[in-house]
Amino acid sequence: MGRKRIIDYLLALVIVISLNFFLPRLLPGDPLLSIYGEDALITMTPEAKVELTRRMGLDKPLWEQFFNYLSGIVKGDLGYSYYFQGPVLDLLLGALPWTLLLTGLALIISTLIGFILGVESGWRKGRLADQGLLTGFMFLNGFPDLVIGLFLLLLFGVVLGLFPLGGAMTPYSQLTGVSLLLDVLHHLFLPLSALVLTEIASCYLLTRTTVVTLLEEPFILTARAKGIKPKNIRYRHVGRNSLLPIVTRTGVRLGRLFTGALFIETIFAYPGMGLLIYRAILGRDFPLIQGVFFLVAVVILLINFFVELIYPRIDPRVKNNAY
Amino acid sequence: MLEIKDLTITYGRNTVIKELNLTVPKGDVLAVIGESGAGKTTLALSLMGLCPGNVEGQIIYQGVDFLSLPEPQRRLLRWNKVSMVFQDLNRSFNPVMTVLEQIMEPMLEHELLSRKEAQKKAYYLLNKVGLAPVKGQMYPHQLSGGEKQRALIAMALTNDPEVLILDEPTAALDGLTKAKICELLKEVFSEKTVVLVTHDLSTAYQLANRVAVLYQGRIMELGLTKDILKNPRHPYTRGLVRSFPTLDATKDLQGIPGFGIEKQEGCVFANICTQRIADCTKIIPKLEKRGEREIACLRGGVVNLLKVEDLTKVYSGVTALKGVSLDIEEGETVAVVGESGSGKTTLALCLMGLEKANQGSIYFQGEKIVKWNKEFYQKVQMIFQNPQDCISHRLNVLETVCEPLVIQKLGTPEERIHKAKKALRDVELPDEDEFLNRYAHHLSGGELQRLAIARALVLEPKLLIADEPTSALDASIQAKIMRLIMDLQEKRGLSILFITHDLALARKVSDRVFVLKDGQVVERGLSTQIFSLPQHPYTRKLLQATANFSDF
């Protein structure tokens, strides 16, 4: 990957960190107010205010504050959450695995199913199966994850009582081993389904469009002429080439999945980063908000970077120093 | 080996291949030539059973009708029995697989070899087509055009098919690469039966031993390559060869005027054929054997227009013509060359009936001419050497051009003027009243000669005898007049007997040449041959004396 591109990524990181830092401090008024919010400020004693101001270095010049902020990040000190009364880093590390589990699984499952269905559908373009799938997924695509999550919760959780209404595990159950695993899966099922259902449609549509366009290419004719079995043409020739746009869009899709996770975790009270942010925003806990954004931004940037790095392996037409 | 019977392919309402019949014996290399839209690629694809249109008829490989087989069985035959080298170099390979993988793929897919063996064979094939082993590890976009073509050829050979089909194997290549690929293909073609589809006549000439000329989905002419391309007998093939620039062509390029109509009753070529007769638009000509080749033409190919047998003319003791025989076909230019006194003008005069020959016969359109009457003159016209002389000073332009019509009593006065104006436009002279009222002495040499041509053309003759039409003119005017005459030939299918002493000029405009010396024909043949390899010493002498810029 070209140097320019790496610099782009670093610049992006810098922008995120800076925005995170400068936004509250640029708003008019007492910075403590912006950072801790009105409610917190009201309950704070004057001594606490002074202490916090000193601790957060708000009385120091701006550039020194920025430097402290940065060095804090490097040291792993992301601030202190007033709402949860604990270091931000700990809170993040507690919530991260759940979100990774949810989003990761959702990404894999929706990609797999969406892709395969897209290929099969595109191959049979015009026939009943394709028409059915297409219409079905177009409808599905129209529902925002909010609505799907709600629907699943209400139907399967409330009305049918098949699944728990919230949380990642049954609290205080102290299960271990397989039963723990089953419990987790049981709690995971609805939120995961909601997320998967949302994402699968776009994956399917993208694949199908690519496949349909690809089928007109001469090399597909070559493959047929060589007497290749239809299944092999579908996957070895069409499929492989259709993967490309999906991989390229991984970054975008992750962003979308994260937003989706935000809403789904909120609806299902699933203790991941999404719920954390929600609660943080409700409680106007700015250090937490900053911390979460920082972490998520870094993760997504890393993944994007990684995808760009390996893309030339998948598509040999892209030269390694494309930028 | 391969038999195509009554193949008809339609796309929607469009019939692209019409009742095609063709047999390719084992070991033959057949080139199917034609212009774009003739249906060549459709034909090629159908031989693999990959044509997306509606296909009717039979394609029989060694007794098995490919088209009647269900798709799974066709798949088994593909690449094993018959394989194809595609046209689109850039997009016929899968961009994300290496070249080697793609060459190995058909071997593995049909379970002929193990992975290791397939790889060995793939490298062997790469070597055979002249590609370094390292190219196998590369991806298609990393290869040059010529290399991609070689890779496609290698890929086609993997399962040792008996039949090879190639779709424009040299179209996208430059000259040198083309030559090298042709070399390679000649090697590859040994022991295989090949159908080669192309619009490039020189490739067809180099690689194929037989050729089929395709026009609008029908075969017009079929036979040995050498015969067909060097001496085309079907008017379309002739037009095709004339329009293809090769190093040995001497005559200037001429196109095929107009364009064919889709829904054509009768012969597909009838619409633009210059020798068509009424039946041509009603009856579809079948491919019939004539000599060594087969032709689809109701008239049996290019017909003979004028035949002169043994013409002898004596002027008080001097034998001007001694047993001269020559012939002119439809739509061709025959040059009669020789020095002054060789009898050229006498020949012209005898042909026009202005002098009576002592011996010999003249046949026009198959009939012997005994009387030179109006019908004859409507079909055969002459242009004389000196335009100043041959146009009366008493008549103005309009009257000059109308004169033949008046004599032949053709049309009403308005119609005659109309025809006259058209003839003037054809020779690029103005048709306004101002010009029409001018007299001969007000016109330049070039204009006069054009006027003479217009006058000759107004009767719409089939044969024009031009006796030194440009020797009295400047070179630049000469060029324009010759250009004009050749255009007229292209547009109207005019046959021209061109009499001249200027060999360089004759070379540029004629299809065939007769060399006249002292009233006798000493050499005759195709222009391409006579001017490059003259046999008779007299011809050689003439050529040496011809205008040239060389330093010898």
Next chain:
Amino acid sequence: MHINYVRGFKENRLGRLGIIFLALILSIAFLAPVLTAYSPRQVSENILQPPSQKHWLGTNDLGQDIWSRVIFGARTSFITALSVGILTVTLAVFIGCSAALLRGIYERFVLRLIDIFLIIPNILLLLLTAAYLRPGPVTMVIVLSIFNWPGCARIIRAQTLTLQEKSHIKAAKTFGAGTFYILVKHIIPDLGPILASSFIAHARRAVFMEAGLAFLGISDPLLISWGTIINRALQYSYLNNWYWLLPPALGLSLTVMAFSFLGYTLEEILNPRLKVGKNAGD
């Protein structure tokens, strides 16, 4: 290339559906004041009432008429969607086109900016900004557009570059046409299809994001949005209040679907191979 848009939409089932949905929601939004007797903000003492003749969809925890809130919510969604669509596309067009036409350092700067913006997950930036600024309707539109235009601009720039090479534009230049003339008379009309697709895509996203932000409680609490309604309703879900939850969810879904269908139909019109017709897989 003459593309008959009207016929394309008429022939496509999904397209027709999309138009119907859109028309439905649009008319509800437009006629909102006529369709209800209550003001959506008017509080009363009849809290948490199930649907009745007086209140078609019942009342919420503040005694507000749910039906009114839902139909006025349609207005918010629509206006936001259309404004964002227009603003995003306009920004993208001017920045993208000017970058392609003016080239030089300006173009390189713009490209870099776009590249960097595209790396950063803009949804995060959106949330961050929204969390601090608590956007009202206008701010919401601006914020949504600011984070959307880079993607659009990149596509427009690429397309403008391609269009520039076309002979009819070169011909216009030989007549002495200036950059602005070419931009307005030739390039923007030719960009039409892409602009339409982008507009639809961004409008769709805007509906979604606006409701989402409202749901999370990040936007102006005074704004009547389907998101806030759903949020509130969720808190009282133990009351089995489908009448409170479903209508905004339905409205949201229909609107997003309408845009989706329109967008896909447009894609099909421009790329006829996507149409369900002759299949290539045999």
